[in-house]
Amino acid sequence: MQEVTTEKKEFVPNIVAFCCNWCSYAGADLAGSSRLTYPANVKIIRVPCSCRVNPSFVLKAFQQGADGVILCGCHPGDCHYVTGNYYTRRRMALLYSFLNYLGIEKERTRLEWVSAAEGARFSAVMNDFVKTVTDLGENKRLTDLRVKEGE
Amino acid sequence: MQRIGVFICWCGSNISATVDVVKVAEAMKNEPGVVYSANYQYMCSENGQQLIKQAIKEHNLTGIVVGACSPRMHEATFRKTAEAAGLNPYMVEIANIREHCSWIHKDMDEATEKAIILVRTAIAKVKLNAPLMAGESPVIKRALVIGGGIAGIQAALDIADAGFEVDIVEKNATIGGRMAQLDKTFPTLDCSACILTPKMVDCAQHEKIDILTYSEVEDVKGFVGNFSVKIRRKARYVDESKCTGCKVCMEKCPSKKGLNAFNMNLNTRPAIYIPFAQAIPNVAVIDPEQCIKLKTGKCGICQKFCGVGAIDYEQKDTFVERQYGAIVVATGYKPIDLDAFNEYGYNDNKDVVTSLELERLMNAAGPTNGVLLRPSDGKHPKVITFIQCVGSRDSSGCGKPYCSKICCMYTAKHAMLIREKYPDTEVHVFYIDVRTPGKNYDEFFRRAVEQYGVDYIKGMVGKVYNENGKLMVQGSNLIDNEQVTIESDLVVLAAAIEPEPSVRKVATLLTASIDTNNFLTESHAKLRPVESPTAGVYLAGVCQGPKDIPETVSQASACAAKVIGLLVKDKLKTNPCVATPDESMCNGCSQCANVCAYGAITYVDKEFRIGGGKTEVRRVASVNPAVCQGCGACTVTCPSGAMDLKGFSSKQIMSEVEAICKK
Incomplete structure (x- = not known):
């Protein structure tokens, strides 16, 4: 008798990570050279400083179908550009409440400090974030509802 | 028309x-705008680079994407x-498919799929890259060394x-640092002072070296080639230019109960003191916490006895820039604080x-x-137990x-020296x-074990x-599998070191x-071990990681070579990825200047045409690219969204986001 297998498609979230060049991107590099794994659905965009990340980039990511967006910068006080990460922190605080207003779970965005020496932390943070977003499920709130290519 | 080349490295x-x-390379051939896609074993090698150069020329490429290791490694x-192939260097983007992909993922399909997305993202970005020209900035031909230990001196x-x-x-x-406190140095057992103090004197006598002791860096501005540093010169209460180091003040000072930090607080020193006999500069300093005159206003004995009038109780901290x-x-x-290690009874x-x-x-x-x-009682210890780690x-x-890193060696040294000088002493080492x-x-x-008969016990001490x-030193002997208690007269702890x-x-x-x-982080553990990721900043000695004297001196000389390599240049290329305002959108609100x-x-103030042959003058932001x-x-x-960053423009980042999210 032929076995009936029900194909269950597991939800794999799509995650955008913004990493500052000096700390977090280097931390991600260290995670790589230390072979510390995290899920492949995390894709990193390099920015000079976390303060380069315009909240509109985060919104854009959600609009384009990202399920989670994480921002990583240098630890407070350690910013390569002296004060950049403080601006990031304030902007993100505002963005959280805006996302909340839009009905996007606050857990889908996260701000983390990862230094260049914290490869293990980078991997741990990503694993945790992916798990959180996976549990939340697909992000549909901001999806672009206009007719897509090929439809 | 964009003509992008993609190069995937193995x-x-x-x-x-x-x-x-x-x-990955095949998939990229179908990407819009890509006219050439290749893969090669080692893209960074001479042959790999040749491949890129040739492709740029043959296919008239307007931009290239290299799918390889981290841009922090080979972007330059x-x-x-x-x-070299005639393409503007800023028309290059790197897709990090090693550190961010192949090294962290184990599943081939998953990793390949991710690599395709990462390269596609880089393609999306490079299409929006614009040729940039690096500016130039002058180099100030003077170096600052923070710290006057052996690393700084070298x-x-x-x-x-x-x-x-x-x-x-x-x-x-005084300069000299930790090395000045050491007695002998391993593995040659030469006396620390004999090799250090001549170097200290060399520093003092060198016409190109200016020693600022009792001073701290207060503020740093600027960037590589052009740092501006504010240094606090703490009040010594002694005029450095007058003091001859005769030490009369030290004898006459009535307040002699200050702990002698140079001797690890094992004895006392007067309120006015010279840290040690070979101090550079050989100039006294007053401890304001201990000086009776500075605390109560009554005393002034050192001033009376100073033959050259060097004492100045009114001295204040000064700043030099x-x-x-x-x-x-x-x-x-x-050495670390041992409060958390009460089991050793320190x-x-x-x-x-x-x-x-x-x-x-x-010493x-x-x-x-x-x-x-x-x-405790000034007696000769007969049984000495060392505890490692x-x-x-x-x-x-x-x-x-x-x-x-240094403890195993210095303990072997201590054990050896003790057994040599006092052969009747029993020496145990728990390691x-x-x-x-x-x-x-x-x-x-x-030699310590075989010639000097030092008793090494593998095991940890509990109490x-x-x-x-x-x-009573209670520990385990793992080799004999038994608990041992050693009755000791002196216990020496190899305390960890920290920056x-x-x-x-x-x-x-x-x-x-x-x-x-x-510990300060180096730019690259193997390729740039003495450079900080911050350009123009170099690292020497234990501030970068635990190391002994030979290593410290090597690293310091390596730093010097790097510094010299920088200072011989008259001009440095500046980073052209700077902010730039769209003047037509800028309304001169000053918000950008506030966060800079x-x-x-x-x-x-700039004049803009507003149509109808009229012009108006508006205040707009202007960015100094050198700063x-x-x-x-x-x-x-x-x-108003007028400010953008070259090389990381909003459009570029948005296109990257889109490329990643595209399903």
Whole structure:
């Protein structure tokens, strides 16, 4: 008798990570050279400083179908550009409440400090974030509802 | 029309083992705008670069994407390659498919799929890249060395010998650092002072070196080639130019109960003092916490007896501001605080000492004039027990997770010296492992065991307690599988070393990366081990990681070579990825200038045509590209979206987001 297998498609979230060049991107590099794994659905965009990340980039990511967006910068006080990460922190605080207003779970965005020496932390943070977003499920709130290519 | 070339590197098997590089390269051929896509074993090699150059020329490429290792590794390499082929170096983007992909994912399909997305993202970005031209900035031909220990001294001497001005800033009253406190040095057992003090004198006499002791870096501005540093010269209450170092003041001072930090607080010193006999500069300093005159206004004895009128109770901290092209950080270390290690009874028993304290007890210029006597009763200890790894290799959280690296060797040295000088002394060493990598190091350790009969016990110590005036050291002997208790007269703890705490402030001022243990991070562990990721900042000595004197000196000389390489240049290329305002959109609101940490933004009145043959004058932002560091804080702050960052423009980042999210 032929076995009936029900194909269950597991939800794999799509995650955008913004990493500052000096700390977090280097931390991600260290995670790589230390072979510390995290899920492949995390894709990193390099920015000079976390303060380069315009909240509109985060919104854009959600609009384009990202399920989670994480921002990583240098630890407070350690910013390569002296004060950049403080601006990031304030902007993100505002963005959280805006996302909340839009009905996007606050857990889908996260701000983390990862230094260049914290490869293990980078991997741990990503694993945790992916798990959180996976549990939340697909992000549909901001999806672009206009007719897509090929439809 | 964009003509993009894609180059996928195998990195030997580093990438190709988990990413199907051929598939990635093939997939990219179908990407809009891509006219050429290739893969090669080692893209960074001569042949790989040749492949890129040839493709740029043959296919008239307008931009290239290299799918390879981290841009932090080879972005500069591939930019040079592009430039050599006539392409603007900033028309290059790197897709990091090694550190961010092949090395962390195990599933080939998954990794290949991710690599395709990453390369596609880079393609999306490079399409929006614009050719950029690097500007130039002058180099100030003077170096600053922070810290006057052996690392700082060596770096300063080497830089000065190459003909450049160097300033050493040292927070203590003399240069010399930890090495000045040591008695003998392994593995040759030459006396520390005999090799250090001549170097200190060389520094003092070198016409290119200026030593600023009792001084601290207060503020740092600027960037590579052009740092502006504010230095606080703490009040010594003694005029450095007048004091002759005659020490009469030290004899006459009535307040003699200050702890002598140079002797690890094992004895006392007067309120006015010269740290040690060979101090450079040989100038007294007053401890304001201890000086009766400074505290109560009554005394002034030192002033009366000073033959040259050097004492000045009115002296205040002063500030000097100097410009430097490069900065060497050599802030050194200290032994950790042992409060968390009560089991060894350090705080309760005078005869439980740290190795650095033992160093002073054995030093001819130390508190006991080099005769090994117990601190408690001044008697010769007959049984001495050393405990290794006190706070080193400690994952419990009380100590440090790393190996302090120097303890195995200095304990072997101590044990050997004690057995040599006092052959009737029993010496035991509790160790976890003996680590002696280094030229002639293991031979040295074996001498301690084989020739000098030092008793090495593999095992850890659980407790040190006092019983009838004897120190009972209770530990395990793992080889014989038994518990042992050794009745000792003196217990020596090999306390872990940690970076001097002031390094944190220095790191913040220099925006230099620092790790969780407060060690400064090097740019690349193997390829750029003496450079901080912050351009123009170099690292020497234990501030970068635990190391012994030979290694420190090597690293300091390496730093000096790097500094000299920088200072010989007349001009440096500046980063062209700077902020730039769209003047037609800017309304001169000043928000960008408010967030700029570098003061790179000013405002100018400009005339704009507004149609109908009319013009108007508006105030618009203007960015000084030589000062802008390209963080992008202003770009997000700008309410009208007029400010953008070259190389990381909003459009570029948006296109990357889109490429990643595309399903």
